[in-house]
Amino acid sequence: MSLPDVDADVLVAGGGAAGLVVATRLALDGRSVTVASSATPATLLSTGRILLDHDDPEAEEWASFFLAQFRRQGAHYVMSKRPVVAITNLGTGMRQSLTSPLFDWTSKDRDVAVVGLVGNSDLDPDLVSLEMGRSRRAKPRPYWFSPSFSPELDPGGFAEELGNVLMNDVAEGTVVLPPLPHNTPYGLLAELRKRSGKKVVEAATPLSWPGRRFQSLLEGTAERLGVRILRDRRLLSIDVNGREANRALLSSGVRTQRATFNGLVLATGNVVSGGLAVSGREVVDPLGLFRVSSARASGISSRQLRATLSSGLVTRRGKAVTTDGVSLRNVFAVGSLLRGMSYPLGRGLGDVMVHAWEIAPAVEEAL
Helix, strand or coil: CCCCEEEEEEEEECCCHHHHHHHHHHHHHCCEEEEEEEECHHHHHHHCCCCCCCCCHHHHHHHHHHHHHHHHHCCCEEEEEEEEEEEEECCCEEEEEECCCCCCCEEECEEEEEECCCCCCCCCCCHHHHHCCCCCCCCCCCECCCCCCCCCCCCCHHHHHHHHHHHHHCCEEEEECCCCCCCCCCHHHHHHHHHCCCCEEEEEECCHHHHHHHHHHHHHHHHHHEEEECCEEEEEEEECCCCCEEEEEEEECCEEEEEEEEEEEEEECCCCEEEEEEECCEEEEECCCCCCCCCCCCCCHHHHHHHHHHHCCEEEEEEEEEECEEEEEEEEEHHEECCCCCCCCCHHHHHHHHHHHHHHHHHHHHC
16 A cells, blocks of 8 residues: 655655754745654653753754744743753753743742642652752742643633632742643643732653643644645655665555655654664664764763764765765755764754754755
């Protein structure tokens, strides 16, 4: 069984942060771009908090464009001149450059109550209070709330009930909640702020709604500019002719789909996302086409894990190098598929997205 053929100026394999950013910039320049996305992007698993190099003009350019696009979708971020210390759902600090001043819990907040929702494992107020009491001067008061309404199924009932509790039973001026679902990025937090008269913020939390929210914002930006996103599409093979590639085979379950393109961007991630594979003691390209090596890295005690996470495709000026040592003219690699780019060896999503933004002009030049 086969799906209709795909024809685009650029095919981007991988629908995470790197793939969506490079696709967006190419579409911004008028190119037809198709994104083939299969595995769960690392962006979805992240905290959605971004650390950038403030002295990098490309980072400022990326932020200027994307933050304006995010505002159109209801998410109001700002880029701070110095990194802000956000507080995680474990009570630890993490540095971020992009912040939502109204809704991010940061180290500057005082007079704080941490409210956990019974049945929600994202935030344990007792654990957070204990950790912050050991490592910081300001110890928040833990508080538990058992909601009668689901924030996902009945957000109105949930907001009314919790808003009344926060207003009448919580003395602190700042209230920290676990991430909450809503059809707008911070809809429920804004409603709770309005009902309670308090500053209502969320903790930086991985594997939850913040990562999904950020992924959704990137997808929304790309689609607004005409990028076609094909979900549940895995890159099966690439046809290489001399020093370039112009065709690939995608799969969706048992169905296949042929793609024709002038340029190909590989943004399939590292071992965790399935962009690379482990064969014995080596990290390899699952397609068997491209050369893989590891970068020098530190910060992880396990030598094997460090070597795995620092491995990535070998490139020359952004272009992927085959196992025969040939640099393909129109095939580029971005994001954590590159050597040394994976968190925690790199700086995380910030570096990934800025690199993808930087590589787009080179892709366009190769078309």
